[in-house]
Amino acid sequence: MVKVLVTGAAGQVGRELIKLAPAGLEVVGYNSSELDITNAQQVQQMVVEQAPAFIINAAAYTAVDKAEGDAICAYAVNEAGVQNLAQAALILNIPVFHISTDYVFDGTSTAPYKETDPVSPTGVYGASKLAGEQALANSGVKHIILRTSWVFGAEGNNFVKTMLRLGKERDTLGVVADQYGCPTSAASIAKVLWQLAQKYTAEGELLWGIYHFSNSPATTWHGFACEIFKQAVEIGVLDRAPVVNAIKTSDYPTPAKRPAWSVMDGSALENLLGSNVASWQQELSAVLERL
Ligand SMILES: NC(=O)c1ccc[n+]([C@@H]2O[C@H](COP(=O)([O-])OP(=O)(O)OC[C@H]3O[C@@H](n4cnc5c(N)ncnc54)[C@H](OP(=O)(O)O)[C@@H]3O)[C@@H](O)[C@H]2O)c1
Incomplete structure (x- = not known):
């Protein structure tokens, strides 16, 4: 049976990868705590011992604001950690499937970002993720880098969970309405990674490189929040929806600057897999059912 090693298995995407693993793998x-990707020796030992057919890296330092004051740790995981996995994969000559982010872009565009568009992260998190992409690309190992955005799911901390908590506590809240992006469920990221992995397993090759993937269509955090409350009331997760006021990014200062435009063009991956992406509204409904 084809063996796959998944890192960061307790994260939002990691848990879905384990849950949605296809039969036959x-x-x-x-x-x-079982595998710290910043520990080169441990990574090498584990990879060589397990001898998987490929690695999926769902481990990352994802605390965007905390990273601003914690660059050493962010780079240790997001750059050196990825490099460690790549070095271990080289020993066995196996591919690495890696996840990256819309935060590699500065958000000044007004058209969906393509894989070939210039990158220019505005914060430590985005810069550390970009450094990880480059470490993987320069390692010589076969790789997929799946850039995704605005991840939510039933497990872990995310915007949906925060909105549901605030919706219970407050009658009114302000949500940023001038940042555009595509919410993406952790489950849909896991599914697309497994689709890629199965294609590789079946065909023995893949068109390696960077791909953009998110659910559709584009919205704002305000639009996302309104839909969360609408669906939550419909299925009885909340008794009533709070009033959601549209605010500006400047009204909600954060340590890390967020891109105003995070929308990515996912057509290259759709063409590769011959499938259309799910809407985030559908994915949200599945997540709310699980909560
Ligand atoms: N969340 C988003 O909105 C978003 C958006 C775009 C892209 N992404 C990317 O999507 C991927 C998955 O993110 P996610 O939302 O699933 O993040 P997550 O829920 O924060 O999961 C990341 C996991 O990585 C683990 N991890 C951290 N340092 C590690 C280390 N040194 N060794 C091994 N594991 C380590 C964490 O474990 P501990 O909790 O024990 O530290 C955590 O379980 C990441 O590459 C992220 O950059 C996320």
Whole structure:
């Protein structure tokens, strides 16, 4: 049976990868205490011992604001950690499937970002993720870099969970309405990674490189929040929806600057897989059912 090693198995995407693993693949998943990707020796030992057919890296330092004052740790995981996995993969000559972010872009565009568009992160998190992409690309290992955005799911901390909590506590809240992006469920990211992995397993090759993937269509955090409350009331997760006021980014200062435009063009991946992406509204409904 084809064996797959998944890192960061307790994260939002990691958990979905384990849950949605296709039949016929043997998946070994490790959380951060079982396999710390910043530890080169441990990574090498584990990869060589397990001898998987490929690695899926769902581990990352994802605390965007905290990263501004914690660059050493952010780079240790998001750059050096990825490099460690790439070095271990080289020993066995196996591919690495890696996840990256819309935060590699500065958000000044007004058209959906293509894989070939110039990158220019505005904060430590985005810069550390970009450094990870480059480490993987320069390692010589076969790789997929799946850039995604605005991840939500039933597990872990995310915008949906925060909105549901605030919706219970408050009658009114302000949500940023001048940042545009595509919410993406952790489950849909896991599914697309497994689709890619199965294509590789079946065909023995893949068109390696960077791909953009998110659910559709584009919205704002305000639009996303309104839909969360609408659906939550419909299915009885909340008794009533709070009033959601549209605010500006400047009204809600954060340590890390967020891109105003995070929309990515996913057509290259759709063409590769011959499938259309799900809407985030549908994915949200599935997540709310699970909560
Ligand atoms: N969340 C988003 O909105 C978003 C948007 C775009 C792209 N992404 C990308 O999507 C991927 C998955 O993100 P996610 O939302 O699933 O993040 P997450 O829920 O924060 O999961 C990341 C996991 O990585 C683990 N981890 C951290 N340091 C590690 C280390 N040194 N060794 C091994 N594991 C370590 C964490 O474990 P501990 O909790 O124990 O530290 C956590 O379980 C990441 O590459 C992220 O950059 C996320």
